[in-house]
Amino acid sequence: MNSSTSTSLPRLAQRLDDIEPFRVMAILARARALEAEGRDIIHLEVGEPDFATPEPIVQAGIAALQAGHTHYTPALGLSALRQAIARYYDERYGVELAADRIAVTPGASGGLLLAMTALFNPGDEVLLADPGYPCNRHFARVVEAEAKSIAVGPDTGYQLTAELVTKNWGPRTRGVLLANPGNPTGSVIDADSLRAIHAVVREKGGWLLVDEIYHELIYDRAEPTAAGLGDDVIVINSFSKYFLMTGWRLGWLVLPEALVPAVDKLAQNLFLAAPTLAQHAALAALKPTTRALLEAHKAELKARRDYLLPELQRLGFEVLAKPAGAFYLYADCSRFTDDSEAFAEHLLQEPGVAITPGTDFGAVEGRSHVRFAYAVELGRLKEAVQRLERCLS
């Protein structure tokens, strides 16, 4: 039988009007189409490192498959993995956490959904920085809470501060979501500022959530974590970026003890559990022997940043957000255009360099900014700079 066609469909949910697609995905699709025509495109748009998952992690995945680990795990994850993550906080940050405060999630995305669902009612307001990662705002929208974007700029290092949180806290505000390091800027909130924000949020009686998915990718300074601030903070983390496990879809939450039963029942209902295979593989990601490989990749990312930042500045981009972490440069392109989307399209079509318009990340400065992801090898970065130079000079 063939599907019969209906002429009109019932209406969709209103929240769809407030949830934007990633422009970067459309750019990626057009880049792929150009490649299919034989063009050579340099991909500085995608927020995913080019490195494959390191071999010890892959081998642990294969071993898990061979051992038949294909059934569900408990909703909050394998006990051994929760313990290993807790130990990691102690060894890496000197923060002691009970293993049952760790919830293993299907990516940081799954963690954010669990946290938002557990904490916020319709109409509750959550403060976030603009520019910022758009999904963080959209997760709030899904549960009918409201993300209140606060413009940040060079004066606060492109991050929220205790002062901004105090100033913007309203009668409906119930929490703050920070990203540290941030995307698209790579900016970092230091430990003192983190403590000051936490003190304000606690005093206001709200929740502090900190997205630390680019943890361990901070290049020149001490690595802060909010996990040690107190047991009223929620940390969202991921095996995707530093551990190079994007496609495995695995993350975790550090939760207040009192929140664990609520998140457990939500995880049972919303996900059943995170992928079993990825959980077994992640045990290998946390082993000291894997660390040397991961640190080599981190050094490579730092070398890319150290090359690309001055080159972009030389070409006429202004980079006011100090890119201390992650693998992004958020660059002011207003010397060249007042329309970052048209500019990104032009750079894709002409010199074949794919970048992301700032409009993916914020309403305030989005049209005058673009994001460069240094997720391709140094040789390709150099080629990209040469192409940009020819096109923009």
Add this chain to the structure above:
Amino acid sequence: MNSSTSTSLPRLAQRLDDIEPFRVMAILARARALEAEGRDIIHLEVGEPDFATPEPIVQAGIAALQAGHTHYTPALGLSALRQAIARYYDERYGVELAADRIAVTPGASGGLLLAMTALFNPGDEVLLADPGYPCNRHFARVVEAEAKSIAVGPDTGYQLTAELVTKNWGPRTRGVLLANPGNPTGSVIDADSLRAIHAVVREKGGWLLVDEIYHELIYDRAEPTAAGLGDDVIVINSFSKYFLMTGWRLGWLVLPEALVPAVDKLAQNLFLAAPTLAQHAALAALKPTTRALLEAHKAELKARRDYLLPELQRLGFEVLAKPAGAFYLYADCSRFTDDSEAFAEHLLQEPGVAITPGTDFGAVEGRSHVRFAYAVELGRLKEAVQRLERCLS
């Protein structure tokens, strides 16, 4: 540093009051504790087949890892997998679907979340059967829609009918969610009834969603699918049950063409993508050579049902829901108890048989029913029946 302790936490979201934990998970945890003390427990509680993932699927997973397929896929899944799923509908059901109407999701759970988020506003009402799978109700609650549970019983084969849908459709009703086959009953809606329900929902201007995650596990009759009813129907499906890929966390949606862009942007935001490895492995699950292995497992499940059903009836359980599919028997235990939770606890502690109280699945008959999952081998099922006989006679 040690985490400092806060004395009181801010309040949690109100929806948590309406989202119940699975009692079966608590039973499983207590069963594991008894096993740790040396007791032998027969697991008829967990809704997961005991079979490991078939070897060709596992080998495809290993090959994908060796080939370095560890990066993200597009949000709606690998193009090859979407095409393979579309072909599967043609070959298996004679339903022709465009491949771009298939969205690959992180489990059927991910699919349900996408569908509910895309379709329903706060206060919108969705009709479901009671008894039913509790998560289906809870997904509605997460997006602030309301699941309206409608009592069903032996007179309608423990499923909704066109008449029940018509009768219960109210001013705020915007859709119907069927499960076919159903959990906990294994009851099946036949093609005629499905068409009749679809006609009512279309006439009312609502959405019809059909959870078909136990597809292919229907033992004695024709296999219906709602995918061919029209392009205004949403089908939720999974690689977990028939394809024996529970821990891989992979499912799919069949979507109306017009809904694809909305679900695409939601998937980008909520999940990024389903696990890459599982997607590559699933390509092997759909190959004809794998099918013989899957059919052998299905035959084993049927043999278990054919053994267990008359034995339970002999012991004094009444099974009014005709278990035509899935791997569950929903049994009236009122000859033994008026409290299914205490009864399940008793059977766990005394004869060491773990089952699920009906209260996990519905408010109406939950206290007089229990669910038996025949997800252990026949020898263990026989042992379970012997233990129950000694305990209940």
